[in-house]
Amino acid sequence: MLKIIYVRLLNLKSNYIPYLIFLALPLIFMFVFGSAMGNGDGKILLPVYDSDKSEYSLALVRELESVGTYNIAIMDMEELKRQVSENSAEVGLVIPEGFQKSILDGKTPGLEMFITRESPNLYSLEGVLLGSIQRINYNISIADGTIAFLEKHLELDAEGRASLKERVYQLTGEKWNERLPVAVSGSVVNSGGSEASYDMYTQTSIGFTIAFSMFTFIFAVGEILEEKQNRVWDRINVSPLSKFRIYSGNLVFACILGMAQMFIMILIGYGVLGVNWLNNILGVIMVLFAYTFCTVSLGLLMSSVVRTSHQLQVIAPVLLVSSSMIGGCYWPLEIVDSKLLLAASKIVPQGWAMNALKDIIIYNQGMSAVYLPSAVLMMMGVLFMGTALQVSESAPT
Amino acid sequence: MLIQASNLKKYYKKVKAVDDIDIEVREGEILGILGPNGAGKSTTISMLSSLIKPDGGKICFKGTDISKDPGVIRKTLGIVPQDVALYPDLSALENLKFFGRLYRLRGEELDGRIEEVLDLLGLNGRARDRIKHYSGGMKRRVNIGAALLHHPEILIMDEPTVGIDPQSRNHILETVKQLNSKGITIIYTSHYMEEVEFLCDRIYVMDHGRIIASGTKEELKALISKDETIEMQVDRADERFTAKLKGLIDVKHVDENGDRITIISNKNSGILSRIFEAALENGVNLKSIQIKVPTLEDVFLYLTGRGLRD
Ligand SMILES: Nc1ncnc2c1ncn2[C@@H]1O[C@H](COP(=O)(O)OP(=O)(O)OP(=O)(O)O)[C@@H](O)[C@H]1O
Numbered sequence: 281m282l283k284i285i286y287v288r289l290l291n292l293k294s295n296y297i298p299y300l301i302f303l304a305l306p307l308i309f310m311f312v313f314g315s316a317m318g319n320g321d322g323k324i325l326l327p328v329y330d331s332d333k334s335e336y337s338l339a340l341v342r343e344l345e346s347v348g349t350y351n352i353a354i355m356d357m358e359e360l361k362r363q364v365s366e367n368s369a370e371v372g373l374v375i376p377e378g379f380q381k382s383i384l385d386g387k388t389p390g391l392e393m394f395i396t397r398e399s400p401n402l403y404s405l406e407g408v409l410l411g412s413i414q415r416i417n418y419n420i421s422i423a424d425g426t427i428a429f430l431e432k433h434l435e436l437d438a439e440g441r442a443s444l445k446e447r448v449y450q451l452t453g454e455k456w457n458e459r460l461p462v463a464v465s466g467s468v469v470n471s472g473g474s475e476a477s478y479d480m481y482t483q484t485s486i487g488f489t490i491a492f493s494m495f496t497f498i499f500a501v502g503e504i505l506e507e508k509q510n511r512v513w514d515r516i517n518v519s520p521l522s523k524f525r526i527y528s529g530n531l532v533f534a535c536i537l538g539m540a541q542m543f544i545m546i547l548i549g550y551g552v553l554g555v556n557w558l559n560n561i562l563g564v565i566m567v568l569f570a571y572t573f574c575t576v577s578l579g580l581l582m583s584s585v586v587r588t589s590h591q592l593q594v595i596a597p598v599l600l601v602s603s604s605m606i607g608g609c610y611w612p613l614e615i616v617d618s619k620l621l622l623a624a625s626k627i628v629p630q631g632w633a634m635n636a637l638k639d640i641i642i643y644n645q646g647m648s649a650v651y652l653p654s655a656v657l658m659m660m661g662v663l664f665m666g667t668a669l670q671v672s673e674s675a676p677t
Numbered sequence: 678m679l680i681q682a683s684n685l686k687k688y689y690k691k692v693k694a695v696d697d698i699d700i701e702v703r704e705g706e707i708l709g710i711l712g713p714n715g716a717g718k719s720t721t722i723s724m725l726s727s728l729i730k731p732d733g734g735k736i737c738f739k740g741t742d743i744s745k746d747p748g749v750i751r752k753t754l755g756i757v758p759q760d761v762a763l764y765p766d767l768s769a770l771e772n773l774k775f776f777g778r779l780y781r782l783r784g785e786e787l788d789g790r791i792e793e794v795l796d797l798l799g800l801n802g803r804a805r806d807r808i809k810h811y812s813g814g815m816k817r818r819v820n821i822g823a824a825l826l827h828h829p830e831i832l833i834m835d836e837p838t839v840g841i842d843p844q845s846r847n848h849i850l851e852t853v854k855q856l857n858s859k860g861i862t863i864i865y866t867s868h869y870m871e872e873v874e875f876l877c878d879r880i881y882v883m884d885h886g887r888i889i890a891s892g893t894k895e896e897l898k899a900l901i902s903k904d905e906t907i908e909m910q911v912d913r914a915d916e917r918f919t920a921k922l923k924g925l926i927d928v929k930h931v932d933e934n935g936d937r938i939t940i941i942s943n944k945n946s947g948i949l950s951r952i953f954e955a956a957l958e959n960g961v962n963l964k965s966i967q968i969k970v971p972t973l974e975d976v977f978l979y980l981t982g983r984g985l986r987d
């Protein structure tokens with residue numbers, strides 16, 4: 281088996297360009313897509329249209345900023361609608377005219393949210409807004425109360441009154457701020473407890489690692505076809521080396537190559553893009569092992585169905601790109617509505633791997649989120665491997 | 678008996694690649710399998726070397742059924758595939774090392790064997806060049822070398838000289854003789870009857886998946902000893918002339934190839950004068966005519982009515 285791995289590595293020396301491309305391409309994409317599609321700092325983009333333009337609407341925006349989860353962009357209505365409808369942002373917030381007045385009048389102020397679909401972020405924003413407005417209300421009533429109290433003892437002109445109110449308001453706000461972390465974490469919706477760190481870099485880092493390692497796995501296994509064509513395969517097969525060792529040597533080589541690629545991509549995702557790959561190391565390793573087995577088996581199946589490496593080069597990219605799309609490697613499945621497509625994501629290995637990895641890396645789920653997907657991937661692997669051996673056994677050499 | 682194969686069959690969808698043949702290989706001989714393209718030579722060899730499973734029949738190596746225990750023959754078999762079966766991107770040295778290791782050779786022993794093989798094939802100078810930069814003849818030699826490292830008892834060579842220059846070809850043929858003189862049993866397939874005639878002790882003639890004749894060169898030629906082969910060159914092809922030849926008493930086969938015509942007829946039948954007569958009748962001029970010593974080519978022609986290289 282080692283002999284086979286060794287000779288594969290020797291061959292790799294003079295034929296490494298394709299694998300280098302499988303590694304470099306997604307790394308470039310990762311940076312480009314990650315920064316183009318997201319905002320890069322782990323915050324949720326929140327477009328805000330402030331038509332009230334009042335002291336209190338500004339206070340609300342500041343409150344939202346102080347929460348730390350949102351990257352707030354003030355813009356006009358058109359732009360806000362565009363961003364939401366194009367999915368650049370999940371929610372857009374509109375502060376209507378008369379916002380300040382209703383607060384001053386002690387009424388419930390109305391806020392409008394633009395959404396294209398329900399999402400966890402939407403609910404958490406609702407919570408944050410409620411909390412913020414409540415705080416604004418408290419601050420105002422404390423400031424009012426303080427001024428009313430002071431007025432009994434001091435002579436205040438209108439100007440002094442206004443500046444005093446502002447000062448008290450600020451002071452109260454600062455007091456709130458000291459206690460903010462408690463209030464904030466309570467208002468963010470997620471199952472794991474700490475803050476969800478969803479951003480485009482995380483999506484692309486996981487997605488491209490899964491999608492492009494598959495290329496490496498499948499083409500590394502596909503080297504068998506090259507050997508069959510130039511008949512080296514025959515030479516190896518009439519040697520005393522058993523079929524089992526010949527196959528396992530080739531498969532282990534593919535595993536090594538693909539896993540090395542995953543490792544580099546994860547390292548860069550973690551070190552450079554700040555993706556939280558280490559959130560649940562054991563879980564990540566388990567999913568990637570199952571995925572590796574599944575994909576290498578798929579490679580073997582594809583290599584036994586097609587006849588030449590040329591055919592593989594034509595068929596594999598089409599198959600891999602489309603199944604990676606379905607599996608949610610290129611864009612998050614969260615933005616997909618079609619029931620059919622979501623169901624389809626359950627029949628491609630990438631779908632299961634993506635799901636499990638996102639659950640543990642983004643949504644902080646524990647090992648319970650890993651077992652089922654890993655088991656499904658292993659079973660797919662067994663199925664592929666079994667069919668592959670069946671096919672190559674019956675096929676003419 | 679080294680190898681005894683009986684009732685071998687291999688059918689692909691439409692083709693009966695090998696159709697119920699018996700083959701025996703005796704220790705120390707050079708056995709030839711002669712046949713045109715598609716005759717089933719490679720398929721036969723693949724079955725004998727345990728590479729593909731026959732659809733029927735049985736192959737015994739020294740009495741052991743190789744379908745039950747392919748290990749016995751694999752350890753001691755060297756195979757030279759019809760195509761150059763080497764890693765093109767690796768050097769000859771790297772290729773030989775790898776194939777040697779498949780037979781558990783290593784270290785100094787492996788280095789010694791590689792040296793020996795490179796010497797035998799006259800490849801010493803360029804062992805570190807990549808195979809893909811070699812000439813056709815050199816590739817062929819490394820292809821043979823890779824089968825010799827483990828000192829096989831049997832060497833199976835599938836058309837090892839296809840597509841190379843005469844010099845390399847002679848070198849290879851000499852090497853085969855030399856290997857055989859060291860006691861290696863050789864199975865040699867070819868569609869060049871000269872090679873088989875030069876090398877082989879016994880010959881199987883294959884066509885369309887069947888063995889149509891077998892025996893020593895002499896035995897095979899005796900098949901046509903009652904016949905003689907007449908070759909002539911004419912100044913122009915003429916249908917009526919060939920039709921006339923076919924109709925002559927004692928003529929068994931007429932093979933026409935442009936201005937060359939080959940006739941097999943009964944020996945000593947005074948056929949020549951009748952050929953001249955026919956030529957005169959049809960206004961055809963004979964540029965040359967001769968009675969040939971029979972070759973295996975003629976045997977094949979006699980057996981199948983076709984030339985080997987049609
Ligand atoms: N894997 C295969 N699938 C289908 N048909 C095959 C296969 N291998 C061989 N054949 C067919 O079987 C027949 C015998 O082929 P084989 O390669 O044994 O002939 P051969 O005598 O070695 O010919 P050549 O001199 O061209 O090498 C041919 O008609 C060929 O097309």
Ligand SMILES: [Mg+2]
Nearest residue numbers: 718719720759
């Ligand atoms: Mg052949």
